[in-house]
Amino acid sequence: MADPIKIAIVGLGKIAHDQHLPSIRANCAFNLVATVSSRNESINKLPHFETLGELLAADVAIDAVALCTPPQVRYTLAAQAIAAGKHVFLEKPPGATLAEVALLDRNAEAAGVTLFASWHSRYAGGVAQARHWLSERNVKRASIVWREDVRVWHPGQDWIWEPGGLGVFDPGINALSIATHILPPFFLTSARLSLPANRAAPIAADLQFETGDGTPVHMDLDWRQTGPQSWDIIVETDGGTLTLAKGGAVLTTPEGTQAGEDREYAGLYAHFAELVRDGVRDVDTAPLQLVADAFLRGHRETVDEFHD
Incomplete structure (x- = not known):
């Protein structure tokens, strides 16, 4: 050993x-x-x-x-x-x-x-099975809804509102890390970014993507949600609808629902150990590229100030 x-x-x-x-x-x-x-x-x-x-x-x-x-x-x-x-x-x-x-x-x-x-959400319990299920079907459309309360998950983290901190894309990039892993390649066609008047990064975003063959992918991000949080990806295919809920932990297909074990970071470190032992690298920037495209192409609108 x-x-x-x-x-x-x-x-x-x-x-x-x-x-x-x-x-x-x-x-x-x-x-x-x-x-x-x-x-x-x-x-x-x-x-x-x-x-x-x-x-x-x-x-x-x-x-x-x-x-x-x-x-x-x-x-x-x-x-x-x-x-x-x-x-x-x-x-x-x-x-x-x-x-x-x-x-x-x-x-x-x-x-x-x-x-x-590392992209920890790719190791959520339902993601690997979702990737396999979708590989055998044609995707018709996809919807991503990632809404949470920033005061609960990122209290007092001022760096996250600064340039480079990504704002609502900090959690949103988790969704994109799953989507780029399970869906055909897609690119940004339009985006609307909502920036608080006193912040440099968005608190919400609405994005439209397309795959190479024109299949639509819509993304709804918001950091202002209170109560129950939403971390869902819904994919309509020629074989029925797939849903990944709770950040990828719960998978539902026409065959039923199953919840996987929470081993996101355990999976990351297991993979990192393998990479080190094999002397190789794993540097996938696809999720970050889509976020960069949103900042490059997105229309910015000013919304109410945000205070912790």
């Missing part, structure tokens, strides 16, 4: 505590050996550093880093790690721009290290 991959987490925010730390602990392929955060916070008395540079200069042996920081600062960190010969796990979105992710991929290839652009 191979030795565990010695990994460090960079960024100790909510997603690191809720998902990354438990997933690393539960996977024997990894051994968490250090943490990096500007907060004075240590995990289980492990070595802790305020910057990645300090960790890389220290006498702590690491093989890989998981970058859980906001995307606006991720390029510099990933470039540092790659230059030091470390494998890199990128939390979604993989970067603030497509060009920087492409450059990181080239640098990782030249350095002979793994770079993984």
Whole structure:
């Protein structure tokens, strides 16, 4: 059996505590050996550093880093790690721009290290079966409804409203990561982005896409929903309708409904371990490309100010 991959987490925010730390602990392929955060916070008395540079200069042996920081600062960190010969796990979105992710991929290839652009929603319980079911049918139309309450899921996260933070596309890109995985390739034809008067990123968006043969795909994003949250993808086919609900966890087809186990981040880390062992990279930027196209082509409208 191979030795565990010695990994460090960079960024100790909510997603690191809720998902990354438990997933690393539960996977024997990894051994968490250090943490990096500007907060004075240590995990289980492990070595802790305020910057990645300090960790890389220290006498702590690491093989890989998981970058859980906001995307606006991720390029510099990933470039540092790659230059030091470390494998890199990128939390979604993989970067603030497509060009920087492409450059990181080239640098990782030249350095002979793994770079993984992770999309956790692709590992939701119903997604793999949905992909298989749709592969045997012709898609007639698809609808994506991703509506949630930003105050519940992203309280006080000002970075998410800044350029590069994506606004409502931060959760919306999860839906796109599923859609680009299970549907035929599609592209943006129009978009309407709703930006609060006091923010630089949208709080809602309405998008129209088409596949290469003209099949319509509609997307409705909104961060202002209260009460029950909506994370649904509905696909009409020549063999009936498929629905992925609860962010991809619950799959319904004409054959019935089934709910899969919540193993999104467990699946990511299992795949990352395989990539490292095989010496390969996995850098799919299709979801980020569609978001970039929305900002490039979308019509912007100003809506009421948003305050946490």
